[in-house]
Amino acid sequence: MPSQPPAIDSRLLAALQQVVGKKQVATAPEERLSYAYDGSGREYPPAAVVFPANSDQIAAVLRLAGKYRTPVIPRGAGTGMCGGALATRGGIILALSRMTKIVEIDEDNQVAVVQPGVITAELQAAVRRHDLYYPPDPASRAFCTIGGNVACGAGGPAAVKYGVTRDYVLGLTAVLANGDIIHTGVRTAKGVVGYDLTRLLVGSEGTLAVIGEITLRLVPAPAAKQTMLLLCRDLLQATGLVSAILRRLTPATLEYLDRTALGLVADRLPTGLIERSQEQIGQNPAAMLLLELDGSPEEVAGQTRQLKEFLQDQQGVILHAAADHEEAEQLWAARRAVSPAAFKLRPHKISDDVVVPRSRIPDLVATAEQLAAGTGLPIFTFGHAGDGNIHVNIMLDRDNEQERRAAETARQAIYKRVLELRGTLSGEHGVGISKAAAITAEVDPASLELMKNLKKLFDPGNILNPGKIWGEGVRS
Amino acid sequence: MPSQPPAIDSRLLAALQQVVGKKQVATAPEERLSYAYDGSGREYPPAAVVFPANSDQIAAVLRLAGKYRTPVIPRGAGTGMCGGALATRGGIILALSRMTKIVEIDEDNQVAVVQPGVITAELQAAVRRHDLYYPPDPASRAFCTIGGNVACGAGGPAAVKYGVTRDYVLGLTAVLANGDIIHTGVRTAKGVVGYDLTRLLVGSEGTLAVIGEITLRLVPAPAAKQTMLLLCRDLLQATGLVSAILRRLTPATLEYLDRTALGLVADRLPTGLIERSQEQIGQNPAAMLLLELDGSPEEVAGQTRQLKEFLQDQQGVILHAAADHEEAEQLWAARRAVSPAAFKLRPHKISDDVVVPRSRIPDLVATAEQLAAGTGLPIFTFGHAGDGNIHVNIMLDRDNEQERRAAETARQAIYKRVLELRGTLSGEHGVGISKAAAITAEVDPASLELMKNLKKLFDPGNILNPGKIWGEGVRS
Numbered sequence: 005m006p007s008q009p010p011a012i013d014s015r016l017l018a019a020l021q022q023v024v025g026k027k028q029v030a031t032a033p034e035e036r037l038s039y040a041y042d043g044s045g046r047e048y049p050p051a052a053v054v055f056p057a058n059s060d061q062i063a064a065v066l067r068l069a070g071k072y073r074t075p076v077i078p079r080g081a082g083t084g085m086c087g088g089a090l091a092t093r094g095g096i097i098l099a100l101s102r103m104t105k106i107v108e109i110d111e112d113n114q115v116a117v118v119q120p121g122v123i124t125a126e127l128q129a130a131v132r133r134h135d136l137y138y139p140p141d142p143a144s145r146a147f148c149t150i151g152g153n154v155a156c157g158a159g160g161p162a163a164v165k166y167g168v169t170r171d172y173v174l175g176l177t178a179v180l181a182n183g184d185i186i187h188t189g190v191r192t193a194k195g196v197v198g199y200d201l202t203r204l205l206v207g208s209e210g211t212l213a214v215i216g217e218i219t220l221r222l223v224p225a226p227a228a229k230q231t232m233l234l235l236c237r238d239l240l241q242a243t244g245l246v247s248a249i250l251r252r253l254t255p256a257t258l259e260y261l262d263r264t265a266l267g268l269v270a271d272r273l274p275t276g277l278i279e280r281s282q283e284q285i286g287q288n289p290a291a292m293l294l295l296e297l298d299g300s301p302e303e304v305a306g307q308t309r310q311l312k313e314f315l316q317d318q319q320g321v322i323l324h325a326a327a328d329h330e331e332a333e334q335l336w337a338a339r340r341a342v343s344p345a346a347f348k349l350r351p352h353k354i355s356d357d358v359v360v361p362r363s364r365i366p367d368l369v370a371t372a373e374q375l376a377a378g379t380g381l382p383i384f385t386f387g388h389a390g391d392g393n394i395h396v397n398i399m400l401d402r403d404n405e406q407e408r409r410a411a412e413t414a415r416q417a418i419y420k421r422v423l424e425l426r427g428t429l430s431g432e433h434g435v436g437i438s439k440a441a442a443i444t445a446e447v448d449p450a451s452l453e454l455m456k457n458l459k460k461l462f463d464p465g466n467i468l469n470p471g472k473i474w475g476e477g478v479r480s
Numbered sequence: 481m482p483s484q485p486p487a488i489d490s491r492l493l494a495a496l497q498q499v500v501g502k503k504q505v506a507t508a509p510e511e512r513l514s515y516a517y518d519g520s521g522r523e524y525p526p527a528a529v530v531f532p533a534n535s536d537q538i539a540a541v542l543r544l545a546g547k548y549r550t551p552v553i554p555r556g557a558g559t560g561m562c563g564g565a566l567a568t569r570g571g572i573i574l575a576l577s578r579m580t581k582i583v584e585i586d587e588d589n590q591v592a593v594v595q596p597g598v599i600t601a602e603l604q605a606a607v608r609r610h611d612l613y614y615p616p617d618p619a620s621r622a623f624c625t626i627g628g629n630v631a632c633g634a635g636g637p638a639a640v641k642y643g644v645t646r647d648y649v650l651g652l653t654a655v656l657a658n659g660d661i662i663h664t665g666v667r668t669a670k671g672v673v674g675y676d677l678t679r680l681l682v683g684s685e686g687t688l689a690v691i692g693e694i695t696l697r698l699v700p701a702p703a704a705k706q707t708m709l710l711l712c713r714d715l716l717q718a719t720g721l722v723s724a725i726l727r728r729l730t731p732a733t734l735e736y737l738d739r740t741a742l743g744l745v746a747d748r749l750p751t752g753l754i755e756r757s758q759e760q761i762g763q764n765p766a767a768m769l770l771l772e773l774d775g776s777p778e779e780v781a782g783q784t785r786q787l788k789e790f791l792q793d794q795q796g797v798i799l800h801a802a803a804d805h806e807e808a809e810q811l812w813a814a815r816r817a818v819s820p821a822a823f824k825l826r827p828h829k830i831s832d833d834v835v836v837p838r839s840r841i842p843d844l845v846a847t848a849e850q851l852a853a854g855t856g857l858p859i860f861t862f863g864h865a866g867d868g869n870i871h872v873n874i875m876l877d878r879d880n881e882q883e884r885r886a887a888e889t890a891r892q893a894i895y896k897r898v899l900e901l902r903g904t905l906s907g908e909h910g911v912g913i914s915k916a917a918a919i920t921a922e923v924d925p926a927s928l929e930l931m932k933n934l935k936k937l938f939d940p941g942n943i944l945n946p947g948k949i950w951g952e953g954v955r956s
Contacts, residue, residue, distance in 0.1 A: 112723040112839035113868070135727065157672040168670055171647065184926035192835045193867040194644060194907035196633040196683045197915070198923050198949065199931045203679035207672045224727055247588040251611065251700055253776070300729070302782025303775070310776065359668045363588035391669040392589075431670035439673070447674050450660035455675045457937055462930075473674065 010094040012051035016072045020054055020096070023064040028055040028102070039097045042082040042089040043144070044438055050077065050091035055102045059177055059185050059216030062098065066214065067183040069096060069467045077469050078210035080120065080152025083144040085357070086436025088156060088209045092471050098214060100151050106130055107217065114222040115174065115191055120151020120215045127220075137225040139166035142432065143340070151215050157207030159432030161257035164250070164390025165298075166223070168432065170206045177217035178205055181463040191219055204458075209434050210469040212462040226298035229256070230308055230325060231332035233273070235281045235289035237320030239263070242291035243365040245318070246389045249295070250362070252314055253307045258390030259294040259339055262369060265386040265397075266292045268345040272338040274331060277324055285320045293389065294339050296332075342386050343397075349382040350399035354411050356418060360427035362392035371421040372396055379410040393431040419445060440475030486570040488527035492548045496530055496572070499540040504531040504578070515573045518558040518565040519620070520914055526553065526567035531578045535653055535661050535692030538574065542690065543659035545572060545943045553945050554686035556596065556628025559620040561833070562912025564632060564685045568947050574690060576627050582606055583693065590698040591650065591667055596627020596691045603696075613701040615642035618908065619816070627691050633683030635908030637733035640726070640866025641774075642699070644908065646682045653693035654681055657939040667695055680934075685910055686945040688938040702774035705732070706784055706801060707808035709749070711757040711765035713796030715739070718767035719841040721794070722865045725771070726838070728790055729783045734866030735770040735815055738845060741862040741873075742768045744821040748814040750807060753800055761796045769865065770815050772808075818862050819873075825858040826875035830887050832894060836903035838868035847897040848872055855886040869907040895921060916951025 012031060020029050030036070030053040040049040051074070056062045069076045075095030082089050091097055103119035106127065110116070111134050118127060124145040128138050141160035142148055152158070154176070159168040175189025178201075189195065189202035205213055236242035242260060249258065261269070266289060270278050281289045297307045308325070315323050326332035346353055360368050369385050376383035382399040398414050400407040419429055419442055429442040444452065456474065459466075488507060496505050506512070506529040516525040527550070532538045545552045551571030558565050567573055579595035582603065586592070587610050594603060600621040604614050617636035618624055628634070630652070635644040651665025654677075665671065665678035681689055712718035718736060725734065737745070742765065746754050757765045773783045784801070791799050802808035822829055836844050845861050851874075852859035858875040874890050876883040895905055895918055905918040920928065932950065935942075 110837070110839075111727070113837040114726070115837070157676075159670050163669055167647075170676075171643075180926065180930070186927040186930065187924050188927060190835065190904045191837050191902050192869070192904060192907070193639055194635050194835050194864075194869045195904040196908060196910050197904055197906050197919055198911070198927070199684055199688070199934055200633075200646075200679045200682065201927060201930065203676045206676065208675055212675070224730065250590070251587070254700065299779065300782045300786065302785075303779040306776045306778025306782075309778075359666065359670050361586070361589040361591070361667050363586075388670075393668070393670045426667050428666045428668060428671040428673055430673050431668070432672060434672050435674070443673055448663050450656065451662040451664060451674070451677060454656070454662065454677065454938075458675055458934075461933055461937055 010051050013072055016068060016074060017052065019068050020052065020065065023068065024054055024056055024061050039079065039099065040091065042087060043085045044087035044090065044436065046087050046090055048090045048092050050097040051094045053097045053099050055099050057102055059179055062179045062214050062216055063183040063185055065096065065098060066179055066181055066467070070181060070465050073465060074467065075470045076467055078155065078214045080149030080155070081123070081147050083148040084152060084156055084436060085355070085433045086438045088434050088436035088469070088472050090437065092437060100149065109134055109136070111136065113191065116220045116222055118150055118218050118220065120149060120218060122150045124148050124150055124153055131222055132225055135225045136222040138172065138220060138222055140169045140172060150218055154206055154215055154218055155208065155210050156434040157432065159388070159393065161259055161388055163388060163393070164258050165254050165256045170203060172221045173202055173206050173218060174221050175219040176202055176205055176215055178213040178215050180213050181465060181468050185216065189219065193221065207434070209436065209472050211459055211472050212468065214468070228301040228304040229296060229298045230304050231335055232295045232311070232326065233324045233335050234293040234295065235277070235322040236291045236293065237285045237287065237289065239291045239369055240366050241320060242293055243389065245293065245321070246365070247363050248314070249311065250390060253297070253310055255295045255390065256298040257294070257296040259387065260389035261292045261339070261342060261386040262384050263290045264382060264384035265342045268348065269338045269341045272334070272341055274324065274334060281322045284322055289322070294335055346397055346399060350401055352400050352402040354398040354400065354415055356396045356415065357393065357431050357433040358396060358418065358422045358427055358429055359391070359393045359431035360422055360425040362389060364425040364427070365389060365392060365394060367425055368394060368421060371418065375414040375417055379414050381407060381410055381414065383414060392427065435473045437472060437475065440473060443473065486527050489548055492544060492550060493528065495544050496528065496541065499544065500530055500532055500537050515555065515575065516567065518563060519561045520563035520566065520912065522563050522566055524566045524568050526573040527570045529573045529575050531575050533578055535655055538655045538690050538692055539659040539661055541572065541574060542655055542657055542943070546657060546941050549941060550943065551946050552943055554631065554690045556625030556631070557599070557623050559624040560628060560632055560912060561831070561909045562914045564910050564912035564945070564948050566913065568913060576625065585610055585612070587612065589667065592696045592698055594626055594694050594696065596625060596630070596694060598626045600624050600626055600629055607698050608701055611701045612698040614648065614696060614698055616645045616648060626694055630682055630691055630694055631684065631686050632910040633908065635869065637735055637864055639864060639869070640734050641730050641732045646679060648697045649678055649682050649694060650697050651695040652678055652681055652691055654689040654691050656689050657941060657944050661692065665695065669697065683910070685912065685948050687935055687948050688944065690944070704777040704780040705772060705774045706780050707811055708771045708802065709800045709811050710769040710771065711753070711798040712767045712769065713761045713763065713765065715767045715845055716842050717796060718769055719865065721769060721797070722841070723839050724790070725787065726866060729773070729786055731771045731866065732774040733770070733772040735863065736865035737768045737815070737818060737862040738860050739766045740858060740860035741818045744824065745814040745817045748810070748817055750800065750810060757798045760798055765798070770811060822873055822875060826877055828876050828878040830874040830876065830891055832872045832891065833869065833907050833909040834872060834894065834898045834903055834905055835867065835869045835907035836898055836901040838865060840901040840903070841865060841868060841870060843901055844870060844897060847894065851890040851893055855890050857883060857886055857890065859890060868903065911949045913948060913951065916949060919949065
């Protein structure tokens with residue numbers, strides 16, 4: 005049960021209602037509970053939920069919050085996995101779900117201007133109608149918002165070719181803690197006037213400013229696409245192939261599933277594929293790669309040819325090219341089914357989003373397998389092999405004290421190994437509250453001090469998403 | 481004549497000699513004069529030139545500079561156009577020319593680790609031997625350093641497809657003003673732990689920290705390349721083609737020359753081309769586009785076919801595809817000859833590096849032509865049309881007071897127009913001292929205050945490249 009939502013100061017409430025309109029401030033217990041959750045599965049009811057319509061209203065809310073020393077937690081769709089959108093100290097959830105306007109799609113300059121509440125997939129569909137493409141594709145893109153993507157520095161499978169959200173943000177309208185509205189960046193690919201406030205705000209998880217409008221770079225939509233699946237005899241071979249493939253061509257996505265992950269969804273693959281693999285490589289495949297080539301028809305044909313030529317010399321690899329769009333969708337559906345299917349193994353999951361240099365994936369997976377053997381817990385890995393971004397999943401029964409302890413030990417061992425391999429503890433999920441302890445393990449003390457001073461500079465009253473990233477004083 | 485170099489405090493000198501070695505501190509007047517210049521053509525002799533060997537020595541120099549309240553001006557090769565490497569207040573030039581080690585080229589992960597003094601073209605050649613490619617290509621790449629490129633956020637023609645220096649910096653070792661050494665960023669494409677100090681330092685022109693080591697992302701080297709030249713009947717057509725081409729394909733470079741720039745180098749183009757153009761379009765061409773396609777052979781062939789098909793329907797455009805590498809080089813040599821050839825027109829040049837959304841290039845060029853007609857000065861434009869990054873060149877005789885005044889008026893009018901067109905006043909040359917006045921025209925007051933506070937946070941004693949970007953108190 006959540007703790008009782010703290011009451012909101014009645015003068016603050018009246019002032020908020022005046023700023024955004026009475027209907028745009030929610031304080032009923034059931035409304036507060038609706039905004040108590042995010043993708044982390046934790047629950048912290050806010051004192052109120054406020055729905056601003058524009059940057060000016062955001063600014064007015066922040067000024068009031070400063071006056072009343074009330075935390076403000078900006079929130080997109082609440083799909084974040086690390087608790088970044090939770091009202092851990094009560095206060096005001098600043099729900100940006102009314103700011104859903106696609107302000108502009110500029111075909112000639114391949115730029116879009118959007119409000120933060122636009123759903124990522126809706127932007128992608130809108131620009132597609134202009135033959136343009138917005139590549140960042142977090143798994144939750146059908147629900148998550150661009151504002152949330154920017155705030156968390158979201159990634160996705162397409163990063164291996166196209167980069168992450170950060171690489172598409174040209175400029176921002178942002179509201180500072182004191183209510184000042186700033187315009188950062190440019191509408192062009194180049195621009196070096198002054199310090200790069202744009203990228204400083206990207207990934208700052210609402211702790212430095214609230215994003216009111218976003219200028220995004222777009223690219224021409226690729227005309228053709230080919231999805232392919234590779235089944236490999238062993239994992240080392242699969243991860244070796246990742247580096248080898250990336251030296252020859254640049255697929256739009258390059259995903260991998262380890263043995264356990266593959267086992268969870270093998271029944272969803274095209275009929276006969278696993279059997280063919282058993283015949284040709286003499287065993288069940290130990291890993292799967294899912295790869296997508298895109299571009300002009302010539303480009304895709306050329307890359308497909310190159311890939312097939314290269315794989316001819318590789319023993320123990322089964323290549324299956326999707327025959328059509330439906331089969332490609334089937335392959336992706338299998339990939340996406342890994343996460344939900346994991347609960348066949350245990351009722352609960354600890355999932356971490358780590359990154360290692362891609363040539364070190366085998367080392368990380370070896371550690372995961374050792375930990376699985378040592379703890380007796382199912383631990384499996386899958387993810388964006390092309391950029392070394394691996395989702396490590398530790399399955400457990402939280403009601404079993406011993407499993408809970410073993411899982412936490414395994415998690416810490418994974419973190420330690422990731423850092424030894426010169427990786428990072430959060431690739432695309434952010435820090436929020438669930439990784440706040442990890443940040444001190446990764447960031448050196450002088451950088452940490454600098455970052456904390458940046459936070460103080462931007463938000464001296466500590467009203468903007470307090471406790472997030474930095475963890476201090478957050479009940480968890 | 482330069483003003484007399486201010487003397488260095490003898491205790492500071494002794495301490496510096498102890499830190500880096502006696503031979504690595506230069507104080508003779510002729511040595512100081514050698515480091516008084518940069519690409520801006522201005523001259524400010526430092527009190528001393530110090531050549532550190534590593535980040536620890538940089539840290540020790542900064543601690544001493546703090547103690548003695550002496551400015552420290554980090555310097556790569558001094559090719560910057562805006563005076564960012566000048567000792568405008570005397571002090572110590574921190575010459576990074578001894579730190580030239582390519583620490584690592586990691587083929588599997590497509591990452592290079594380099595010291596700041598590595599020459600950009602030398603890094604490009606070194607990674608090419610591993611079939612890898614470092615795309616950012618400032619015109620001075622044969623002389624300039626990676627450290628300088630990072631400090632200034634340098635660009636180049638390849639930006640239209642590949643992006644700018646900023647897009648390749650994964651992480652930094654940087655030395656703070658107090659001598660603390662920080663390690664920012666990651667070795668991987670993804671990473672969202674803490675605030676993005678890496679990109680905050682990129683483009684900060686040595687005012688926030690000194691860069692000691694750089695981790696760079698690389699890409700696979702393209703196997704094929706095709707250079708093409710387009711001659712157009714009029715400029716509007718040429719700039720219209722830029723947007724149209726970029727909606728169909730992504731060339732590696734897409735440069736343009738206006739009528740005057742083309743006239744300066746027409747004699748360097750392949751024989752008969754201008755004549756062919758006169759025949760087919762009935763006049764001298766009014767603009768030239770230089771375009772390069774790269775990628776796999778199939779990709780280049782496919783893009784070439786697409787481009788030719790598209791151009792078939794365009795009246796008044798001459799397409800010439802370079803027959804071989806030598807002819808491609810000839811076309812690029814003509815493009816590069818524009819800047820030096822400009823002095824046929826007048827003895828002096830004011831060159832500005834502005835950016836407008838590429839669909840607005842015709843508007844900016846129209847303004848330039850009106851200003852040329854109004855002032856009687858030759859004003860021409862050329863540059864990276866693909867990303868709207870235009871070099872505006874005002875030719876004048878500085879000894880002629882009237883021309884000097886007219887040129888300054890024209891320059892201010894160009895700035896005003898760029899901002900009206902929602903562009904930026906520096907695309908890839910930085911701010912330094914020569915654009916310090918322009919920054920207040922472009923950046924909003926709240927952002928400016930924030931940036932100045934960032935400077936104070938990073939460098940409370942104002943010893944790191946003081947006056948640069950912010951201009952205060954710089955003799956110009």
